[in-house]
Amino acid sequence: MAYLMLYGVGWTQRWRIADGAVAEVKEEIDRVGRDETTHVQVVDPGSEETTTLVVAWRHVATAVVLGSEQGPPGSPAEPAGQYP
Numbered sequence: 001m002a003y004l005m006l007y008g009v010g011w012t013q014r015w016r017i018a019d020g021a022v023a024e025v026k027e028e029i030d031r032v033g034r035d036e037t038t039h040v041q042v043v044d045p046g047s048e049e050t051t052t053l054v055v056a057w058r059h060v061a062t063a064v065v066l067g068s069e070q071g072p073p074g075s076p077a078e079p080a081g082q083y084p
Contacts, residue, residue, distance in 0.1 A: 004029075004042065006055070007062045015042040017065065018050040026065050031057040 002022050006013045017025050018041035025040050035058045042053045 001067075003066045004040065004053075005064045005066055006060050008059050009061060015040075015053060016045070017041070018043055022065060028055070029063040029065065031055075032060050032063050033057065 002017045002025075004015045004017055004025055006015075021041040028038050028040055031038060037054060037056050039052045039054055041050055043049070044051045
C-alpha cells in the first residue's frame with residue numbers, strides 16, 4: 001500500500017494509491033508546478049473503491065509517494081483527503 005502526498009500553499013492532501021498505479025503516479029509527480037492537469041487512480045476513503053483524482057499540477061508545490069508502514073496494533077489510521 002502506498003500513498004500520494006500533495007502539498008500546496010496552505011493545504012496538504014493524502015490519498016491511498018490504487019493497486020497497480022504506483023509507477024504511473026510516480027511518473028505523474030514530475031509535473032509538479034507545470035500548467036498541466038492529469039488523472040491518477042486513488043482509493044476513495046469513504047467507499048474503498050478505486051476512483052480518479054484530477055490533479056492541477058500548477059497548484060501543487062511538492063508531491064511524494066510514500067510506502068505504507070503499519071503502526072502498532074490498534075493505532076488509529078489517519079484518513080485520506082484534505083488536511084488542515
